[in-house]
Amino acid sequence: MNAGTLLNWVDASYVFLAAILVISMQMGFALLEAGSTRMKNAGHIAGKQIISFAIAGLFFWFAGFAVTFGEGNGFIGWSGWMLQTGAKGEDKVFASLSWADIPLALKFLFQMAFAAVSLAIAWGGFAERAKFSVYLVFGILFTTIIYPVIGHWVWGGGWLSEMGMQDFAGSTVVHLQGALAALVATLLLGPRIGKYTKDGKPNLLPGHNQVYSVLGVIILWIGWFGFNAGSTMSVKDGFFGYIALTTNLATAAGAIAAMLIARAVLGKADITSMLNGVLAALVAITAACAFVEPWAAVIIGAIASVLTFFTSLYFERKGVDDPVFAFSVHGVAGIWGTLSTGFFASPRLVEYTGIGQAGLFYGGSFHQFYVQIIGVLGAAVYVALISFIILYALKATIGLRVTPEEEIVGLDLSEHGAYGYPEHLESAEKPAYIAEINPKTLSRTLDMRLQQRAE
Known part of the structure; x- marks a missing residue:
């Protein structure tokens, strides 16, 4: 076995391990959401993750992967359905992934796990009052015509990729998409029974098992190393280790910042706030992990945590009943994480990755920040609009909410x-x-x- 063959084998093994870590995040979501909701819904909340992952596995294979990475134009891929490459071959049909020298099956498995995470995030806005049938229909459409389109724009050689948008592992592609779908669902479903008093003040509907929630977040934290570091799809040069470092620094900073801000505002080191701080920091650093220095990762994680804390309180007071704070954690933090590279992207890391330009604090140019804003706005409009159309149609036909x-x-x-x-x-x-x-x-x-x- 020569050195090149050995490296290919190691890369393939590494990506398979990373895919397993990302898939394991489904366990984290099941525990987090079940623990954060009431006992009478715990089995339903956890059990839907099985169907969610099954939907992603089947329909991302059928169409989603082709729309995301298949040969097409700047807006959509239209070849490679069911991973079929035909006479053109893999490097032609899936040219946007040709930089990774691993089997196509592993590329699919890894990317499918990302789609499944985005769908799991979306379900947070449906919790405790949506019909199970709605999960099925929306899940199929989300993994075929919503998530893949933004994925193509950013990762599949689409128009945002051409502009040089920096979103290494998906603060926008994965997290903002899921969060916006969750927000649309939350608004169309309306608050849970008993969440608000007659004068509009929010009641506390505490989750039934905080230990489950903590375990869920720990599993997600661990799985995120596959999420971010695994996105190198190679062990070459050991760059995956650097990404793991920035990811962990940001997350630790987010946990501490959340504890401090909760203590200052609420008078207690609120555990839910700490868990949200951890997740917000993970979401934010997901876009920036390959582009920023360690000190910047700490700042990004801490700011994400604080933003999530205050926005979760704000939305709840404004009548938005988001049971697991999906939009604050994954949406607000996802926006901040995507925009942060416009400030903090380091010249040496931009040169290494070959994506975009240095941030404002280095190059003095607003170009990268402008690109990041365009990317966030473009993704937000598409996901919100298509999610609204689908869910409104479901509401008008089969109905969204149980009796x-x-x-x-x-x-x-x-x-x-x-x-x-x-x-x-x-x-x-x-x-x-x-x-x-x-x-x-x-x-x-x-x-x-x-x-x-x-x-």
């Missing part, structure tokens, strides 16, 4: 016929929300279970 009775009893029972915590349902102390239900409006399965409980 009030089904929402009160919880989606575990009303959508799946099984409670995530059956011991609680069978306990001597009847759950408070059972008394609020009119059994005649529920499904036969739910009627039967309530009757059994009453007996």
Whole structure:
């Protein structure tokens, strides 16, 4: 085995490991979202991650990968459906990924994992009141006509790529897209029952298991090393180690900044704020991890954390019931992370990556910042518009939201016929929300279970 063959084998193994780390983030989202929502919805919230990942795996293979990376024009790819390259060959059909010298199957697996993460983020805005059928329809369309289009613009040789937009691992492509879809869903669905008083003041609807949420964030933190460092798709020169360094520095700074700001504003070191700070910093550094110096990574992570803290409070007070703060964590931080390279992109790292230009603090030019703004605005308009059209059409046809009775009893029972915590349902102390239900409006399965409980 010669040196070149050995390097190819190592690169392929590295990308496979990175893909597994990114896929493992689905466990993190399941624990984070289930822990951050109420007990009566825990099984539903966690279980939907299985279908979410299955949808991404199938439909990104069928069409999404081709739209993202296939041969096409500046706006969309239109070749390579179901990974078929034909007589042209892989390097022609998927020229935008030809820089990575690994098998096409591994390129797909790694990129599919990214699409699945973006879809998982979107589900945050649907939590605790959306129909399960809506997840299915929107998930299919998200992974075929929403996520892939922005992916093509930035990573697939599209018009933003030609402009030199810097988004190394997806602050915009992955996180902002998912966050905007979540925000549109949140607005169209409306607040959860009991979230706001009659005069519009928010009530606290605490998650049922903070330990789950913490474990979920730790899993996401670990998985992010595959997300960011794995995006080199190679071990050559060890640059992946540098990206891991900036990623971890930003995240640590985000955690500390969140703890301090929560202590200053709320009077307590609020755990939810700390978790959001960690995630916000991870989201922000995702775009910048390959372009900024370590000191800048610390600043980017800390600012992202503070922005997320205040915007999450602001949106909640304005009547936006975002159960897991998806837009503040992934949207606001995603915007900041994408724009940050316009300030902090280092000349030596820009030269190494060959993407874009140095930031304002080095070159004195607004060019890169301007490109980043255009990228954020272009992505935001497309994702928000298409998400709105799809979800509004679903609302007008099959409906987005479960009935009030089904929402009160919880989606575990009303959508799946099984409670995530059956011991609680069978306990001597009847759950408070059972008394609020009119059994005649529920499904036969739910009627039967309530009757059994009453007996």
